[in-house]
Amino acid sequence: MKIQIFCVGGTIDKIYFDAKSKYEVGSPAIGKLLAELSIHFSYKVDSLMAKDSLEMTDEDRRLIREAVMNSSSDRILITHGTDTMPETARALLGIDGKTIVLTGALAPAIFRDSDAAFNVGGALAAAQSKPAGVYIVMNGEVFDGDKVRKDVEANRFVGLAS
Amino acid sequence: MKIQIFCVGGTIDKIYFDAKSKYEVGSPAIGKLLAELSIHFSYKVDSLMAKDSLEMTDEDRRLIREAVMNSSSDRILITHGTDTMPETARALLGIDGKTIVLTGALAPAIFRDSDAAFNVGGALAAAQSKPAGVYIVMNGEVFDGDKVRKDVEANRFVGLAS
């Protein structure tokens, strides 16, 4: 098994700069997270961009789609901001022969109570278990990429009826 | 979706008693872990026993198999000690129509660097994604229940060639 991990920013990677009292997107959290666990399959982490997902453009999504298509791996995990994760999922539909799983976190990975490790564990398992297609793993659930939205009020992902 | 979670003990549930300077198996860690996350699907946690997996008997495994067969759910997650997790997986083979996923942790869930949340996230995703059968999710991998062993020296799970 070989999993290609692409990181594009989002809350999971958010860090905090004291002087300026604001968050910025830092280096991919999933790299440190996996390095601290006992992982023995082959994976590669590449940062494509480091953006708050609200600021992602069509051009950014085109770039992600290209990276996925050009990857030699057919198991792709993408860490992504939560606000527009469903939009990016839809922009990745229709790529033959690849299982593409998006995940992220509702709280930065550096937080004591972050959901990052739980979500990444789920996304890795889905990437190995699901047939080709696009999926979002958040809140402990594996959603089809074209049947999920973020409920911003409730701060969670909700499946759409088929 | 409805997931039935059975807990039988193991390292994931280990706690520590200062006075006696030793570990004992405590109440199921997965209950607290899921309660602290934002989980919105229906799940039920039942503790079947609280044993170090080295002490599990054929009778214990018969009891687990019965609980799985009697469950009205066809998605089953079992938290289990790591040392004999593959033996229990094999004792659960051949149950029709149910996806059964075993997981646990190499370090107790109360440890700062425990793999518990990561593993449970993976096991939940596998339980939703895999066809009927028995699986072990450890070290970020989804193993077939009849093709995995624990490498005790290396303290990790290894897949067996088909």
Added chain:
Amino acid sequence: MKIQIFCVGGTIDKIYFDAKSKYEVGSPAIGKLLAELSIHFSYKVDSLMAKDSLEMTDEDRRLIREAVMNSSSDRILITHGTDTMPETARALLGIDGKTIVLTGALAPAIFRDSDAAFNVGGALAAAQSKPAGVYIVMNGEVFDGDKVRKDVEANRFVGLAS
């Protein structure tokens, strides 16, 4: 012993709002922190304001000084933003008969690697151990309130030669 704890905001209390992608000062972190420890002396936590310390005004410092003077306790702990902690310490000089200790954190208490618990432990010990006067406890050191500055570049507190 009775310790009065005043909270005025700062990094230690910073929380993060996903929707807006920015930090805001939340409720006093020291309350939750002490509640989770096994503390048996009498203490009281009062929030005076919730400000980034760069935004603190002379009026704010007058308000803090009044609260300290009006407190019936002679052991006072103040959690405060780090950037202007020395200024507030100086504004509290010359209050007879009270040991006043300021502390805070370089990383929010909700962060995995926050120095909050370490600093608060130090501040409590200093409040019990020091004669009347004003002190800052940061970076594991007990500084005299009139002989300390924050080295913003190095992100740490440095004592001034007497």
Added chain:
Amino acid sequence: MKIQIFCVGGTIDKIYFDAKSKYEVGSPAIGKLLAELSIHFSYKVDSLMAKDSLEMTDEDRRLIREAVMNSSSDRILITHGTDTMPETARALLGIDGKTIVLTGALAPAIFRDSDAAFNVGGALAAAQSKPAGVYIVMNGEVFDGDKVRKDVEANRFVGLAS
């Protein structure tokens, strides 16, 4: 300032070996703990022994007393098991010109909810703030070394009336 830190074992240093399902005393936790914080004063960590404090003998306490007396530093911090910490404190009474502070933890430093960082922060502050003598810092309090006992039932330290 120069602080000499001696480590003699105890719960704070407890680690866990999966294979044997039991705890053992590991290398000094205070070294890692301080290394991860932003500490800029000079300190030295020396491990004198690695014992559960229930197993400490008079000979062990004689060895600790000698190490303290032979140290060139007059600010000494000792991390110690909690069960007999008061006994060791009493064995260190009457050393002229040195401030000696004992601390430890009710839960191992590797636990998510350990009191280790909080206690060590307090012990460092007390070592800097107190006149020569012997002290115990536990549960957020600075106790005189000859006026404190551990309440084993309540799992906490209690001051004795003078």
